[in-house]
Amino acid sequence: MTANTTTATRSATTERAIAYTTSAAPIAAGLLAPILNTDAALAAQLTMLGATAATTANVMDWLPGRLYQELPAGDILRAHRFPLFIANLTSSIAVGMGTFTGADGTDALMAGFLQPVTPQGIVSLGWWAAVGLVPYKLRKVLAGRRKPKHHPAAPPGTTTPPAVDTPAKEIAYRWRQIISHPDTGTHRGQNIQIRTLTNQRWTGIITARPGQPVTVTADTVSSAYQGTRYQVPAAQITFTDGAHSGERHITVHLIAPPEMDTRTLAGAWKTWAARSGGVMAGTHLEDVQPDPHTGGEVAYVVANHDTDSLPTPNIRDLVGALRTRHVLLSYEPSEDPRTAVIRLMKENPLRSGITFPGPEALKPSPGGYFRIGAAVSGRPLRAQLLDPKLGARHLYITGVTGSGKGGVLQLIALAAHLAGAVIIYADPKGSSNPAIETMAAYTGLGEDGAMGALLLAEALVNHRIDLTGQLKQKNFNPQGMPHVVFILDEAATLLGEKAKHRKRASSAVAQIAKKGRSMGVSEVLANQLLQLAELGGDSAIRDNIVGSGGVIMLRADSSQRHLIDLPPGLEDVNPADIPATWTDDGKAPLVYTDDVHIQDPESTFGLGYYMTTDRVRAMGRTYDLEDATEYVDPTRIMEPFDWPEWGDRHNLVAQLMAGDDEDADFDDAGLGQISLMPTMDLGPRKPANASDKILKVLADLADPAGIDINYVHRDNIQSLAKLELATLENTLSKLIKAGKIHRQVEDGKEVRGMYGPGPAPTAEAVGE
Template identity: 25%
Template sequence: MSTLPTRAKAEMAAYGASAAALAYVPSLDALPAHATAAAVSGSCVWWLYRKVKTRDFRRTIRTAQRVLGPVTGGAVYAAAAIVPGRPWWEPAAALGWGAAMSAMLPITRSTWSPPANVSAVYPPGFTGLVMRMWDGAEVAPDTWLENIEQTVSTQHPDFTAHVVAPAGKPVPRIDLVDVAACFGFPVDCVALDEIPGTGPGRMRLTVAPTTRRRGGSIEEMWAENVARPDGAIPGSQIVRVEQFTASGDLPARGMILAQVDIGKLARVNHAQLCSAFGVGPEELRLVAETRGREALVTLYESGPLKASRRATRELLALDAYGRYVIGTAHDGSDAKVHMQSAAGTLHGFLVGVTGSGKTVALALMCAAWALAGLTTWVTSARPDAQMSAVGRHIDRQDAGPVFTWWMLKAAIALMDIRGQINSEVGHDFSAHSPYPGLVLVLDEFNSLVGDENLGDEIAHMTDVLAREGRKFGIGIVFAGQSLNLSKLGGEASLRDQVQGGIGVVLRIAKSSGGIAARQATGGLAGDVDLADIPDRFNASTSLMDRMHGITDDIPGETTQGVGHTVTGSGATMMRTLYVHLPKDGSPDGLDEIFPEDGSINCLTDREIDTLTALGLWHDWTMPPSQDDQGENVMVPAQPSMIGSFTPPPTPAKPKTVKEKVLAAVDRQMTAKEIRAQVDAAAGTIRNALSDLVAEGRLHQVDHGVYAPVPASVGTGPQDD
């Protein structure tokens, strides 16, 4: 008796008291007692009837177990109350009922609450947790788990266990849906198999959300979900699988090296790959890298790029191979980019939408160039306070198409100046040249070349510099939310010039995998497949949570600076270094990454003097001058003339079809005559004629005959 839970003891005491009452109370003429007994018994019967109506067999049986005592007790009470007098069998029936209910405690115990010390029965740690979840879910009553072993590591929930039934009984049929619900994993992550050499009283349970599906190996899962023709990496085969425990700030991870057949290139669909491994793309836990026919897939226990590293001069200084650190790769290593490509160019590109950390990345690049002794000119489509802060540490920085036009004009002239210097020293630009390398940064390049007055000339000069600047130590770095190089001639050749140098792609406009990278970079990223970067880590709520009405209004951490370094045909996911660029006017951290002595790299005196003589070394925010034909020209150095420059004329806009029709109809004309003089489709001309007649700007004399509106018609204020 002392081993029974308190609720069991209370239930047995209630049965004893009820038995004593049944032996005496029914014979009394006490209407309140009769009404109370009828109400208790009737309410229990009504409750059981409601459960039967739900057609839920399991709940109905459990309810019947709970109301067994009150219903049978009410029946004994009714029988004793109906029979007159107090016959001998009434006390015997009451005592028999009490004894029967006490003996049936294992059935009625469904009403008990678990005692407070139940958890002490289970062993500590992962084993006890699994056993508690199994018993609590009642997947298979009267069974228990033994030999629980974790199969991957202590950081992963994958395990195997034996499901054991009571002696002499088999393990009942278990629905895998119930097992999956018990542990909170997808159904295809669990399996129940026979154990060789044992009877049906013991089965092997496999739960493997990380490395297994449908009880098969990682190779089988890979072949079924990843390598199939429409899979994440079609035609691939696993070469090696490795597991690594957590180390420092780097979470535990598993790595899979796969390859496709000889003569093919590995292609990765990142969203499909995340689906195959059961992780969300917004978690940024899965990283796929490709090199030719090989692909390396890394699955982390948690997002590895949530922490950012502060930039220092030591990190931004060039190493022995001409590289500097721009960020931290997903595996904790330094993410490096070359200052010069293998061909010797200083070209590159930086792409990222607003809020992706593009300005910080550009500041890091400018600091690395400054530490390497390069001169930097930066222009953008519109003024930016943060870039103006960077401009205090570099040679020249401003915004607008006029500044860009002058900057490129000066760089074109600088090629001639440096060409003369090259002929004197006997070699093209190198580390031994008597002049510094020059990097031109064109931020928001699409807007600059789209300017209606200077856009075409900006595109032309950019193209010239991108193709010929290498010999003279002049590089072009394209930057923006996306790049459209269609205005530059020979895009394929330009890509060859730019791809080998700096290549950084941060968060870009959402699209479909690698297509987004090719579109956003204007083809400069080649055919590299880049994973989409969300604006925040874990920025979405699962559909299951939404179905249950669970909403998480706490935003995830920002992904500013998370992106890829792109070189040739390879890409590495990384997060750029951090430097403080405030938006509230507080001091910035640029002094910590630019040269310690505060020096600014500039052109040589010879170059500046020559550019001054050409009228190209002045305030570049002044509009260029024009010749008699309206062409932008250079003028000799006359400081007093700079303020007298006038902007180039706005080019005439092409005439619309309506304007062409009005100009052609100078007399009474047929539609055929009008079509002969207007260069447009016949249907477009017909529609324009109808609209002009409806607007009162053209007079229809007869069917298919039109004439100008008489001068006396429509001379109201609007015409004036």
């Protein structure tokens, strides 16, 4: 026999025994009362007095619910409270008659019905009627059977909920006492019907009075069952709508499911990140699964059906919401604005570092990609300097001293060297990366030397612009001219606000960034942090370089957090949040004693956020390569054979430096009055008019790939061209009539104030 069957049998036997005792108690009390001595009679009277008080409280529903749970057969006492009250009342009368009037009184009470017309007979008849009412009320129990309740047949395909048992009655009773009680309940008249009950959860249907909505809350239910075995936190109680506002379905999870357990990714996300007002409100997780690579969990973040796109989270806020650390959380947006990947780690797999696998890792793929490290997901991190179809690609690397910036530059330079590219290296700080110097065809050290290398790279671009124009060559052809990689370390030394070459350097960097792609010249800039003020104040430099190739953001100084200008695609991260060293718990002891173990710090060298043309934006770490010199082949130092002036490059740099005049008016090529081609005019240039200035602004902000049309608002054009409003409007109208610019059109309507270069695209071009 099962435990439930044993309990049911024991409850039925106990109930029948109580029923027999209750029915016989008045008669037994009447027979025994006359023969009791004085002390026994007094004890019997006091006992009956206490029993009367208890049965009266029971029948009036004054006893606390917990008392019924603690009393043996408390549910039976509760169910038969009226018969118990009548039995106690008639027994008290019998004891009173027997103890106060003796045997004569008992005879009159129990046998007086034989003389029904006398006063004694009327009292006797009333007493016997009350005595007989008790077994009548308990007749089904005395007979050992109960009338089964009728349950209508469930429709096909549905599951009939199991019949409620004593625990279900316990839940329903406490609900009535505290929540739905008509006089004292917190939500009067909002009753519960228990549907299912297991060791993991119970469910029910809440119904309110007609015309009223259900207002019961999770906090109310959690508080109502406080101190019982059904007490749970409010977070483990959920509601769903019923057939109407006066009905709601409730589920109480006695054991927290994964989505409610904050120790899991799903639980932490739902409880903290995706809560109303949370950093990721309006989202949910899908396909949550263990991540063997990190010992944690990974899942898709998906926008809810009523959310158009995922919010852009501040990673610092998301780290706090999930109660973790920056090095243990990875959030990776995708091209789909409604999905992303979240990775909550137990251990960052990048902590132990990534050993450089050898020069074969830097061999470019057919698409020009080479590996430089790995992401936390285990996916290789790849960069690209040359696209076989689109030409050269640029890169921007940021990081403070000790963050691994020099190591990244070394890997990029080695990849370019092994691929047969020409390397021009500019290091304003002076020989901070000797391995790159051994690979470079030209190296400029110190501030002036770096400036000379920059001007040399710009002159090479301008030479190729002229050469490809003569050859009618539209795109870069690596067979006709070698790929060139220009590397500028500590870019702020030349481009910063106090740099002596700032204006000229900014023009040269912008020229290479804008024109170098189709000329086969890649520009790799490295700096302490990404800030427009340290890039000549020109957002076009940042956008052209990052948009053309990508950005690698290593650790930044926490004091510079507010200075960083995050590029599109990395708005949610901040390299200042990357710690300088790995820590186990992120907390230091508040009090140090001799027995406190101080762990030696491990550097996060090479750890950062990577976003390249590989369509991956993730936390990653570069290969550990202390010195690349052993992989350099001095016999394979490539030079730009397409440029005749290269043989006289040192004199050429001297001429370029001599012509470096901060007051010169530089054009798009950045040459001022200095020309490198014999056919170019060396005379003074005509000052730019309003039309020239507007066309230059649109050209500077044009798509470097030449695929899309970048439209610019009139206010931005006015600011950059430095024109009066009236002059600007007149000139814009003239340029539109001349077909040199056009207004943006969306859905057949002109977008107010937005202009693009060239004539308006035809319908066929738009369709393509």
